[in-house]
Amino acid sequence: MKTLPQTCEQCLEEFSTALEELVIYASRGEKTGYTETQSRDLITHFEVAHELALKVISKFFEKLKKGPFSGSRDATVEAFHAELIDDGKGWLDMIIDRIQYNPVYTIDTQSNFLENIRKRYIRLLERFERTMVKKLEE
Numbered sequence: 001m002k003t004l005p006q007t008c009e010q011c012l013e014e015f016s017t018a019l020e021e022l023v024i025y026a027s028r029g030e031k032t033g034y035t036e037t038q039s040r041d042l043i044t045h046f047e048v049a050h051e052l053a054l055k056v057i058s059k060f061f062e063k064l065k066k067g068p069f070s071g072s073r074d075a076t077v078e079a080f081h082a083e084l085i086d087d088g089k090g091w092l093d094m095i096i097d098r099i100q101y102n103p104v105y106t107i108d109t110q111s112n113f114l115e116n117i118r119k120r121y122i123r124l125l126e127r128f129e130r131t132m133v134k135k136l137e138e
Contacts, residue, residue, distance in 0.1 A: 085127075
C-alpha cells in the first residue's frame, strides 16, 4: 500500500515532538552530569531533531516549489535567506559539529559538541519551531 507524502505541517509536528524529547533529555543531566551513554543518547536526540528540522525546511520549500537542495548546508543557507532561521552561522555550526563528531574523525569533539547542544543549539531549534508555526499559520 502506498503512503501519502508528509505535509510540512506533519513534519513540523514530528519535529516538535523530537525537540520536546531533546529538551527533556538535556535537562535530565544538567544537575548530575552525563554518563558516557547519556552523552551519546543526548547527541542522538539532537541529531534526530536536527534532521527533522531540515525535513521541515525541505517540505516548506517544496510547498513553495523551491529546491531540491544538494545538502543540509544549502538548505540551511536558503532557510536563512527566507528568514526561517535567524542565526545562519549557528545553524552552519550545527552541521560542522555533526560532521566533526562523526566517529570517522579522530579528533575528540564530544564535550564541545555536548556543550553547544545544551547552550546554543536547543535554543536555535526552539526559535526555528516558533518561526515555522507562525509561517504555517499565515
